[in-house]
Amino acid sequence: MTVPEARDAQRPPPVQDAVTATPIDHPDRAELMSAIASVRFTRFERRGAAADLDAAIRAGQEAVGETPPGHPDRAENLMFLGSCLGMRFELARAAADLDAAIRAGQEAIAATRPGDPHCSGYLAALCAALFTRFEQTRDVVDLDAAIRAGLAALAVAPEGHPDRIIYKFLVDHAESARSDRIGPLAETDVAP
Structure with missing residues (x-):
């Protein structure tokens, strides 16, 4: 050899x-x-x-x-x-x-x-994907699911998490689209 x-x-x-x-x-x-x-x-x-x-x-x-x-x-x-x-x-x-x-x-x-540090990122990615589908189909069910996923991402991300600002932007963007279309999501509908 x-x-x-x-x-x-x-x-x-x-x-x-x-x-x-x-x-x-x-x-x-x-x-x-x-x-x-x-x-x-x-x-x-x-x-x-x-x-x-x-x-x-x-x-x-x-x-x-x-x-x-x-x-x-x-x-x-x-x-x-x-x-x-x-x-x-x-x-x-x-x-x-x-x-x-x-x-x-x-x-x-x-x-x-439970407690997985990646959970907030997974929820934010789901929020973005659901919002993208809403933009394609205009199905409010997807928009509401996007808002819930984004809010859940914010709920599990600890204060000081470097991506919280991104999660907040995703939620704000989806909530703005919902308000423009049909009004804000009811408080009782925000649970993930």
Whole structure:
């Protein structure tokens, strides 16, 4: 064996090769698929190739499918998938992608453990996605759900959280749209 061959033999295989070599029922497979999704999304961000975004979504779907309910990574995998789907909606304007992004966000929030520091971000992302769908469909149900999600994000984000101003902006923007359209949301309707 030559020195370059020895070096290559010591290098870990690319992530895709690791997935191919990993049995379908291996407990680390979801983590590997999540890594592939992240790598492909990063590549999409750098190169702008839709094929990379599609590959990130496929890998993200597989990661979610292989992450059982109750697993501590399930919410994060769902949220990442939702973000990828939301990005594809922004590019292609396919309503099915936005709907799937919202479902993934709702599932992520349902899978979030109490006290998870990411919960406020998940709620804010859901608020933004629901508001985007409202802008497309003009369905007030989505607008009201966006407001509730934004208010919930503010409620769980501790004082001094660096993103509170963003959450407040999302809520204010959605409430302004609602007031312009049909009036403010009733106090009894704001519970998340």
